[in-house]
Amino acid sequence: MLLAIDTSSQVMSLALHDGRQIVYEATWRTRNNHTTELTPTIETALEQAAIKASGLAAVAVAQGPGSFTGLRIGLGVAKGLAEAQQLPLIAIPSLDIVAAAVPAFNGPLVAVLQAGRGRVCAQRYRWARDVWVADGDASITTWLALVESVEQETIFAGEIDEAGYGLLNETGRPARCVPGAFSLRRAGFLAELAWARFAAGDMDDPATVTPIYLNQPGEPRS
Structure with a gap:
């Protein structure tokens, strides 16, 4: 188990x-x-x-x-x-956990986590070999910057707050949220x-595994 x-x-x-x-x-x-x-x-x-x-x-x-x-x-x-x-x-x-819940889609997926102070941590994914594969690195950004970066039909999943829903619903860009059950x-x-x-025998060493934090160096911790 x-x-x-x-x-x-x-x-x-x-x-x-x-x-x-x-x-x-x-x-x-x-x-x-x-x-x-x-x-x-x-x-x-x-x-x-x-x-x-x-x-x-x-x-x-x-x-x-x-x-x-x-x-x-x-x-x-x-x-x-x-x-x-x-x-x-x-x-x-x-964010890989967020992506794993989202069904296949012929376009990019953006998975998000709330980062505080109006920011989100976002990671782009692409569908390949029947799974979502990370496309680049996660970054801390704003909803406005995320929405303005959309150039092709893109789906969003994860911790989408009211500001995010508002921008995604109001933008004329080809962006939309996945249903709530797939976003959790x-x-x-x-x-x-x-x-x-x-x-597959692919495990981590408890003595050396470290967390990935949202904050950039020198910023207050959440």
């Missing part, structure tokens, strides 16, 4: 994957209570699946980008479990991505 943990932002998610299907999943919005909410939810997940931590085969965690506090807590818990139970650890970029960052997709790596 693989435990998947995502605390990248105020949207938290947790899942258990048995190698064939998701056997438990919970996704919720927190008011920065990552510390007090994560461990009890893991305990509930294990209880619902009728297993103990010692019965896990691997731990997966969202690596970021994301908030400093959320990522620190998620990585800390995931590393602690991996080291205590001698489990493999798999870290997956958070879910640990079930983190678990699917991580299980594929686990099955």
Whole structure:
């Protein structure tokens, strides 16, 4: 059984994957209570699946980008479990989790996370070999700059706030949001991505894996 943990932002998610299907999943919005909410939810997940931590085969965690506090807590818990139970650890970029939920599309996908102060962290993807593949690096930008950069039919997914919805709906450019169910960052997709790596023997070293933060060097942490 693989435990998947995502605390990248105020949207938290947790899942258990048995190698064939998701056997438990919970996704919720927190008011920065990552510390007090994560461990009890893991305990509930294990209880619902009728297993103990010692019965896990691997731990997966969202690596970021994301908030400093959320990522620190998620990585800390995931590393602690991996080291205590001698489990493999798999870290997956958070925007890859967003992209994994979006169906195939003949055009670019832009996955986003809120970065605070009116900014977003955005990553472009292209559909290739039946999966979304990152096209370039993630960057911190604004909704206005993102929308103005659209030159071909493009879909957006992830943490799209009211400002983003407004600009995307009002622009004359060929941009649109995916339906809400495809936009939610879910640990079930983190678990699917991580299980594929686990099955291929592609794991991370708990001692060296580090989070990817939203903030640029020298900026205040979120």
